[in-house]
Amino acid sequence: xxxxxxxxxxxxxxxxxxxxxxxxxxxxxxxxxxxxxxxxxxxxxxxxxxxxxxxxxxxxxxxxxxxxxxxxxxxxxxxxxxxxxxxxxxxxxxxxxxxxxxxxxxxxxxxxxxxxxxxxxxxxxxxxxxxxxxxxxxxxxxxxxxxxxxxxxxxxxxxxxxxxxxxxxxxxxxxxxxxxxxxxxxxxxxxxxxxxxxxxxxxxxxxxxxxxxxxxxxxxxxxxxxxxxxxxxxxxxxxxxxxxxxxxxxxxxxxxxxxxxxxxxxxxxxxxx
Numbered sequence: 671x672x673x674x675x676x677x678x679x680x681x682x683x684x685x686x687x688x689x690x691x692x693x694x695x696x697x698x699x700x701x702x703x704x705x706x707x708x709x710x711x712x713x714x715x716x717x718x719x720x721x722x723x724x725x726x727x728x729x730x731x732x733x734x735x736x737x738x739x740x741x742x743x744x745x746x747x748x749x750x751x752x753x754x755x756x757x758x759x760x761x762x763x764x765x766x767x768x769x770x771x772x773x774x775x776x777x778x779x780x781x782x783x784x785x786x787x788x789x790x791x792x793x794x795x796x797x798x799x800x801x802x803x804x805x806x807x808x809x810x811x812x813x814x815x816x817x818x819x820x821x822x823x824x825x826x827x828x829x830x831x832x833x834x835x836x837x838x839x840x841x842x843x844x845x846x847x848x849x850x851x852x853x854x855x856x857x858x859x860x861x862x863x864x865x866x867x868x869x870x871x872x873x874x875x876x877x878x879x880x881x882x883x884x885x886x887x888x889x890x891x892x893x894x895x896x897x898x899x900x901x902x903x904x905x906x907x908x909x910x911x912x913x914x915x916x917x918x919x920x921x922x923x924x925x926x927x928x929x930x931x932x933x934x935x936x937x938x939x940x941x942x943x
Contacts, residue, residue: 678703678704678742678821678825679708680708680740680741680742681708681709681710681740681741681742682698682704682708682709682710682740682741682742682743682744683709683710683711683712683734683737683738683740683742683743683744683766684709684710684711684712684743684744684746685711685712685734685743685744685745685746685747685755685759686711686712686713686745686746686747687711687712687713687715687718687719687722687730687746688713688718688746689797689800690746690771690795690797690799691711691713691744691746692711692722692725692726692800693795693797693799693800693804693829694744694746694771694795694799694826694829695709695711695722695726695728696725696726696800697799697802697804697828697829697830698825698828698829699726699727699728700802701828703824703825703828704825706726706727706728709726709728709729710728710729710730710731710737710740711728711729711730711731712730712731712732712733712734712736712737713730713731713732714732714733716732719731719732734755734759735758735759735762738759738762738763738764738766739762739763739764739765739766740766741766741767742766742767742769743763743766743767743768743769744769744770744771745768745769745770745771745772745780746771747772748772749772749773749774749775749941749942750941752770752772752775752780753779753783756780756783756784757783760783760784760785761785763784763785763788766788767789767791767814767818767821767822768780768784768788768789768790768791769790769791769792769793769822770790770791770792770793771792771793771794771795773794773844773848773938773941773942774841774844774937774938774939774940774941774942775792775941775942776792776837776840776942777790777791777792777809777810777811777812777814777837778811778812779942780792780811781811781812781813787813788813789810789811789813789814789815789818790810790811790813790814791808791809791810791811791814791818791819791822792808792809792810792811792837792840793806793807793808793809793822793826793832794806794807794840794843794844794847794848795826795829795848796847796848796850796851797851798830798851799829799830802829802830803830804826804829804830804831804832805830805831805832805847805850806823806826806827806829806830806831806832806833807832807833807834807835807839807840807843807844807847808822808823808826808832808833808834808835809834809835809836809837809839809840810822810834810837811837819834841934841935841938841939841942842931842935844934844935844938845930845931845932845934845935845938846931848934849930849931849934853927853930854883857879857883858876858879858880858883861875861878861879862875862876862878862879863875865878865879886900901915
């Protein structure tokens with residue numbers, strides 16, 4: 671646990687008790703970055719509230735207004751409803767630091783809905799937060815101080831890794847790390863199915879694919895090796911790997927990923943408009 675998070679002794683309200691809301695709560699409490707007694711989750715679904723309270727020993731409420739104001743408020747709701755949620759609660763936020771994880775929604779858009787001077791920080795985590803391996807991208811709004819951005823970056827770092835980017839890069843980052851788990855899961859599934867086609871059981875093929883992806887990611891992260899160098903290192907002359915890579919290149923796999931990321935960025939802009 672970092673020094674920055676260990677000094678966070680304030681109250682935290684998470685609005686939205688879905689998968690990401692729970693992942694944030696779980697990561698912060700398990701790392702002891704924030705005590706469970708300091709956290710309230712606002713979630714309209716009664717069964718979901720009961721499950722969250724039982725799993726994390728936190729207080730839950732149906733209406734976020736019951737828990738506001740708070741030192742830190744995390745908006746873990748869909749971009750399609752965030753304007754309504756913020757408008758409903760803006761008068762009750764007081765001096766809260768507001769953090770949004772809604773994809774495509776700019777700090778400026780939220781600042782326009784909130785009382786003048788409200789500090790807003792935008793964060794794009796991803797679903798590996800559920801297992802403590804998130805990648806979170808953090809951007810501060812015009813009213814957020816450097817200290818507030820550092821605090822949010824440290825808190826989300828407890829869910830895995832975090833970094834600060836200028837907000838203009840948020841949609842591109844979200845298209846890679848935010849949507850990326852789906853891309854990699856698709857690759858694992860494709861490899862597992864290909865293995866089954868070659869006679870392996872599904873369990874064996876999937877285990878091979880997952881561990882190979884995990885090991886490759888670790889190798890790239892810990893050695894600073896360029897991905898193309900890794901490809902060249904595995905693809906020996908006239909061998910099996912170069913034969914496989916040539917097929918992937920002929921099917922324009924790189925171009926497909928580029929188009930996929932561009933489509934995700936375009937959709938994020940639509941959601942934020």
